Amino acid sequence: MSVAGFVAWPAEVAVRYRSEGWWSGRPLDHLLRSAAEQLADHVAVVCGERRVTYRELDDRVDRKASGFERLGITARDRVVVQLPNVLELIETIFALFRLGAIPVMALPGHRRSEITYFCRHTDAKAYVVADEVLGFDYRALAREVEAALGRRLVTIVVGEPQEHDAYENLDEAPRDRRPVDASEVALLQLSGGSTGTPKLIPRTHDDYRYSVEQSVRVCGFDASVRYLVALPAAHNFPMSSPGILGCIHAGARIVLSPQPQPDVVFPLIQRESINVAAAVPPLARLWLLAARTRRVRFPSLRLLQIGGARLDADAAAAIRSGFECEVQQVFGMAEGLVCYTRLDDPLERILGTQGRPMAPGDEVRIVDDEDHDVAEGDVGHLLTRGPYTIRGYYDATEHNATAFTADGFYRTGDLVRRTADGDLVVEGRAKEQINRGGEKIAPLELEHHLLAHEGIVDAAVVGVQDNLLGERICAAVVAHPKHALTRKDVLRHLEDRGIATFKLPDRVELLPTLPKTKVGKIDKKQLAESLHRGAR
Ligand code: AMP
Ligand code: DBH
Numbered sequence: 001m002s003v004a005g006f007v008a009w010p011a012e013v014a015v016r017y018r019s020e021g022w023w024s025g026r027p028l029d030h031l032l033r034s035a036a037e038q039l040a041d042h043v044a045v046v047c048g049e050r051r052v053t054y055r056e057l058d059d060r061v062d063r064k065a066s067g068f069e070r071l072g073i074t075a076r077d078r079v080v081v082q083l084p085n086v087l088e089l090i091e092t093i094f095a096l097f098r099l100g101a102i103p104v105m106a107l108p109g110h111r112r113s114e115i116t117y118f119c120r121h122t123d124a125k126a127y128v129v130a131d132e133v134l135g136f137d138y139r140a141l142a143r144e145v146e147a148a149l150g151r152r153l154v155t156i157v158v159g160e161p162q163e164h165d166a167y168e169n170l171d172e173a174p175r176d177r178r179p180v181d182a183s184e185v186a187l188l189q190l191s192g193g194s195t196g197t198p199k200l201i202p203r204t205h206d207d208y209r210y211s212v213e214q215s216v217r218v219c220g221f222d223a224s225v226r227y228l229v230a231l232p233a234a235h236n237f238p239m240s241s242p243g244i245l246g247c248i249h250a251g252a253r254i255v256l257s258p259q260p261q262p263d264v265v266f267p268l269i270q271r272e273s274i275n276v277a278a279a280v281p282p283l284a285r286l287w288l289l290a291a292r293t294r295r296v297r298f299p300s301l302r303l304l305q306i307g308g309a310r311l312d313a314d315a316a317a318a319i320r321s322g323f324e325c326e327v328q329q330v331f332g333m334a335e336g337l338v339c340y341t342r343l344d345d346p347l348e349r350i351l352g353t354q355g356r357p358m359a360p361g362d363e364v365r366i367v368d369d370e371d372h373d374v375a376e377g378d379v380g381h382l383l384t385r386g387p388y389t390i391r392g393y394y395d396a397t398e399h400n401a402t403a404f405t406a407d408g409f410y411r412t413g414d415l416v417r418r419t420a421d422g423d424l425v426v427e428g429r430a431k432e433q434i435n436r437g438g439e440k441i442a443p444l445e446l447e448h449h450l451l452a453h454e455g456i457v458d459a460a461v462v463g464v465q466d467n468l469l470g471e472r473i474c475a476a477v478v479a480h481p482k483h484a485l486t487r488k489d490v491l492r493h494l495e496d497r498g499i500a501t502f503k504l505p506d507r508v509e510l511l512p513t514l515p516k517t518k519v520g521k522i523d524k525k526q527l528a529e530s531l532h533r534g535a536r
Pocket of ligand 1: 190191192193236306307308309310311329330331332333334335354412414426429435440
């Protein structure tokens with residue numbers, strides 16, 4: 001039996017994935033157990049001045065698992081984990097994997113609105129946070145979330161706990177336990193989504209592990225890798241492509257950067273002789289500019305992986321020559337499918353495409369609006385299915401009916417074409433989503449929050465083209481004449497609603513009316529274009 005709300009693969013498909021050897025039946029925490037057995041004294045994680053070996057990490061995870069258990073957390077319990085890039089994040093998720101409990105991978109930028117939703121929607125038992133990061137107090141957030149939920153959460157705090165439970169005290173003798181069933185849900189990842197509410201993505205031990213193993217193979221990770229985590233660690237890219245889990249599978253070294261800025265990252269690359277790093281396109285370009293002005297070089301850096309948003313060929317070439325390293329494009333999604341350019345691909349394919357699916361079991365279709373395959377080379381909707389692509393969002397029956405085809409393909413919402421070499425090129429998207437430098441934002445969700453203001457009669461949120469971020473979030477608002485609404489009021493309203501920091505609009509426009517289509521719907525295309533023209 002699996003956790004409720006999970007859509008499993010059809011039985012005959014699961015049988016095939018197992019017989020092909022794609023699903024190994026081994027749970028995720030075994031990645032760490034094997035590394036601890038084979039490379040006990042290798043450094044696994046560097047976090048500030050702390051360095052832990054694989055043996056130490058494995059031991060700590062065992063003790064933490066028993067500690068979580070003492071607080072009443074058992075198999076299938078959902079635990080919202082919202083930690084910055086610290087060792088405790090890695091320990092926590094592995095301790096939960098070991099118990100068969102299910103971490104919900106929140107990001108540090110999430111606020112009351114999202115965290116309350118995650119807790120309510122998953123009926124979470126516990127919440128793991130840091131005390132304070134960059135002046136923001138997560139213990140206070142935990143209080144607000146409990147008030148919104150109207151119930152208590154087991155809140156575990158890394159650092160000074162106040163009235164909550166101290167993470168430090170989760171330290172109990174390791175126990176023998178039943179191995180976890182690898183076909184069960186291991187974690188809930190998040191999707192940017194395109195609807196009014198965020199979507200949760202159930203990933204099983206079997207499927208996530210397969211995606212990590214395939215990533216490690218394609219990216220050539222081995223024990224010599226020193227991998228920099230500068231993006232938020234819980235995100236699917238730095239977690240699994242090959243990311244943190246890939247490093248553990250390969251016995252590589254994970255170096256956690258508390259922040260992504262050059263001031264923090266550059267000294268770390270030098271001090272730790274980093275050879276692989278992952279970035280979203282705007283971050284890679286920011287690093288490049290800073291490296292140029294400071295005239296620093298990074299001779300240890302071998303590979304820069306770039307994904308999360310479209311990287312154009314010129315930027316890819318500039319990054320490659322500026323850092324004197326190889327570039328790999330990563331086109332992935334927390335729902336599953338990950339495409340990579342291969343390390344030994346000809347340069348024009350590395351720079352000019354988003355690569356191709358990583359695994360033999362990946363199925364890809366490119367279709368028109370009627371779900372018919374387009375002619376080879378034409379642009380169409382990308383559909384995908386396979387041994388690590390979900391068959392449904394968590395507890396979302398209605399949305400799943402349109403987000404997946406009847407035969408189980410996930411509708412990615414991306415518009416792509418396939419080159420003669422078989423690589424995919426992302427040409428745009430059909431889904432209502434803003435991609436702000438790799439952060440995905442659903443306009444509908446923001447519009448709901450805006451319309452909750454009594455002085456706002458109409459609202460539309462659109463992505464406006466931006467040279468650095470790809471897109472910026474712009475909220476166009478029509479205020480009721482009786483309310484003398486200012487832009488500041490609108491932003492303050494959104495902050496009061498408790499939405500994630502990365503969803504706050506870059507720009508708020510107060511307009512007398514919004515452009516409408518012939519059938520009376522808001523014409524977002526025209527709106528985005530006029531806002532773009534207005535910005536120039
Ligand atoms: P999510 O479903 O929230 O995990 O976001 C995944 C989406 O990010 C994909 O469906 C694409 O729209 C976008 N994406 C990820 N990587 C790339 C890339 N390398 N190039 C273009 N778009 C990307
Ligand atoms: O954007 C993404 O979600 C993403 C990008 C690169 C991803 O999930 C991944 C690699 O695994």
